[in-house]
Amino acid sequence: MSTRRALHFVFKVGDRRKTARFYREVLGMKVLRHEEFEEGCKATCNGPYDGKWSKTMVGYGAEDKHFVVELTYNYGVGQYKLGNDFMGITVQSSQAIQNAKRLNWPIEDAGSGKFVVEAPGGYKFYLLDQEQPVTDPVKKVALSCSSLSTSVDYWSRLCGMSLFEKNDKQATLGFGDEQCKLELHGLGGEKVDHASAFGRIAFSCPRTELACIETLMTENDQTIVTPLVSLDTPGKATVEVVILADPDSHEICFVGDEAFRELSQVDPKGDQLLTEALEADKSDEWYAKHNKQKSSAVAV
Template sequence: MGARRALHFVFKVGNRGQSARFYRDLLGMRILRHEEFEEGCKATCNGPYDGKWSKTMVGYGPEDDHFVAELTYNYGVGEYRLGSDFLGMTLLSSQAVSNARKMGWPLKEVAKGIFEAEAPGGYKFYLEDKEQPKQDPVLKVTLAVSNLQKSVSYWSDLLGMKIYETNEEKQRALLGYADNQCKLELQGIGGAVDHGTAFGRIAFSCPKEELPNIEALMKKEKQKILTPLVSLDTPGKATVQVVILADPDGHEICFVGDEAFRELSKMDPNGNKLLDDAMAADKSDEWFAKHKMQKASA
């Protein structure tokens, strides 16, 4: 098995302005690239929507060696219902804690030196009040599972993740592809996992030639494949191949060919401007207000 790496987590956002303020000004992330699309994605990257949408990648550094957030915005949708599936992203940054205090953003201390901040849309971020490391400050993404043993088996036996820690008593396991990468934490919640309409997606890369093998293995093991191997185009950028899976609890998992993805995900120095221009040009809120209508709630 070639080297695999954790890439990003996809969040659906209903308000780009508020979201940009949280990720840029509070967390201190940079806009790595911003892309606009006229129609829905073949691999449902923007969810089950056909219309115009955008994708904004935000993070602490290049996607080559940082775990980042992908913010997808559907022009006609103002809000999404949160489920119980995404339990949080944990990162090391005393600067983010300080930014939150300066901005008057609500912070809740959940353990000594660890603060919970809620992003627009209700997504939880856990900020460890420690100096931000030079390498990637994003430590882990925590997802809810209904059966810890079954999920650990799926992620380790089928997807080849290394098990770093397991705690049966606390119903928790920590997995990952490498010591220096963002980890995946699975947390048992003792019941079914609800994905709401805000359901996210976690993405990983692997050598392109492994994608058909991943798909074949899932077929053989009778596991769910949401999108069979497909090529995705981004206007003016590299075409990538992806296969989209679902784990036993229905968490969406994207595997993308690493070589083309590195080309696609190069930092765009105009990312900030492209996002700001797109937000300035987006008159959808005014249109709905003028027609005395509310944006759709997904």
């Protein structure tokens, strides 16, 4: 059994208040942690930005046993352009479907017990009309690829994932049968466009494997976005990460598992901290008062 784990997917969000409502009230996720930063992350966790930003982790349970979502908010940026890179996240939860209908959140019946909702910013979630399990309800993350065979080779041979299913159009891979899976959708040769809303998927592995991953990628002429680096969090564990890019430039973060387990513990004050940050952020009022709009991020 692999010692690597699927951790989270990173979204950049423009409307933090509406986004918080979606994850809290529609999907029924909990705020696991919330942090505010005065300057950009040296591992580009918040994208190519240097200013003030925040990170909010949301999910159905602690990240050591659940696949969660990281929401990054860059103050002053109100909109990100979607590409065709992110296809959606699948969640097993009849409760989320009921929540969406009760709150009049737009929801589409896709048939066969599957419904589609969009988080603010246009990120799609596929909801399975089945009882929400006690284990992780998040079943898979779907990304597009220009060449299915090339991507399957990369994720299986170089990243160490097992191949669970494959046909001419898509493939399902993962580090364990009980973990959130990665579903690759072939675009038939069409180029993957990440635009400015591009995200990042994160996995953990034993700390000793990080240098080996970096060496393997170098030997195979693959892209390393951020070479192995230590990230300090005041008062918390220092974690080591290496950030890669697959053949279609999907960003992949591998983080040392031992320190990350300590860093990712649920903060009981997380929900309160997010609420306080929302109340303290008067940027929407300032822009409205001055008849201006927040900037729209451009692809880099």
